[in-house]
Amino acid sequence: MDEVKDKTGVRFVTFNVNGVRTLFQHYPFSRMNNSLKLAFELFQADIVTLQELKIDAKSISKWGKVEGYQSYITISQKRKGYSGVGCWIRTPSEDDPLRHHLKVIKAEEGITGLLRVQANGISYRESSEGIGGYTGLDFADENDLLDIDSEGRCIIIELACNVVIFSTYCPANSSQTEEGELSRLTFLKLLFKRIRNLHGLGKHVVLMGDINVCRDLKDHATALDESSISLSQQKTGSEIEEKFNEKCVQFIMDPSRIGRRLLNTMLCDSIISKYAQEGILVDSTRKIQGRDRLKMYTVWNTLLNTRPVNYGSRVDYIFVSKGLKDNITDGDILTTIMGSDHCPVFADIKVDNLELKHESFNKPKFEAATRYFLNHGNILDMFRKANRKSTSPSTTSTGKVVKPLNVKQYNGMNALASATVSKDQNKNVSIQPQSRVKSAHMKAFEEMLGKAPVCEHGEEAVLRVSKTDKSFGKKFWVCNRSKGEKDDPEASCGFFQWK
Structure with missing residues (x-):
């Protein structure tokens, strides 16, 4: 990453990694020995959020303990290895100009404040750990709100410089079900209401993550094609919005895509003037890159391999409340960074003019090292008792004891995953080189398909x-x-x- 960060500004980075483990299988992360610290240093990041971690509680000891950073991680309580959001805040040295601005004073899991601060404890709403701004969030059944918050999709962090950060992974409703769409819209309404509440309390807000909503027609390749708008004939985004204004408005107001309208109601720079007047958020990437830049996509279809020709959409953002608009000094999408179907987005924001709170604060209970006792040994010890039954030797129907794989055996099997295993009639296992199997398969396919x-x-x-x-x-x-x-x-x- 070539962009040099201003030392007096905070660099925010958001990246949907589509599985934090798979990220390190791709260059340049493949050379980092699974080190998030090295990855964050590559970005020169002060505050990083990663979405779709796809980890379980046992893995938090690995990803939640990053030297030089405070870690905040939420995972799905409903589905193992699904969703998951992490936010890492750099811990500055004593002579660092940002040492006070990056101090975390509060942190929450979820949007509604209904989750418990600790097991069997009180909720964030009832605790001094809560950030506030809960008014008007109870428009749905409490159990439904708790279900939404238990999917591991949002972390809220308050800094000593009066900035509240929302790290989020919004639902996509990929299955296109009515229930999924209702849950998705409820999530967005809760998120935007909480942001408005905190803005009304005088907080600066940064919303960063995969919002899973494309805000404008010019940022959606498929929709441009369906609208018969050729980018080769339209040189700038402004030309599209002026020449095809009606189609641009229809894209936002599409009744089957209510999320677009909800997002635009929050934006000071929406092309719909009514929304712009009432909006409180600024799109940092558009602020720096301008309205005219086209093909500024952040996600591509991997099945159709559309990334090489840059045919995608923009759903990953760093939004800031309008009081920080003039503090944005740089921002862009990082399309050359591989490792996911998304690309990272960064924004540099000056904070030296923001009012500081100098009180003494305890580390939030939601911080990973505190919540999961990462400073007191391996987190796996916490789960040993619960998993004892599943990890103990089991007996087959023939009476033979089958022991579970140890880590070395498991890694060894992973190394053989690219080979084909076949069994003869005597049940002996043999490994065939993948190249030989592939050649045989290709020949069979050619004969079968013509x-x-x-x-x-x-x-x-x-x-x-x-x-x-x-x-x-x-x-x-x-x-x-x-x-x-x-x-x-x-x-x-x-x-x-x-x-």
């Missing part, structure tokens, strides 16, 4: 299987290149042929 047709690029097409109701299971040939804009010569030519 010769592939050639697309308009003069290249062999690839075979796909239809998932639509009318032609489910039917095979067809398509161009092997990534989907992109219609007039991009490097993108898919649109070749299609039923098999």
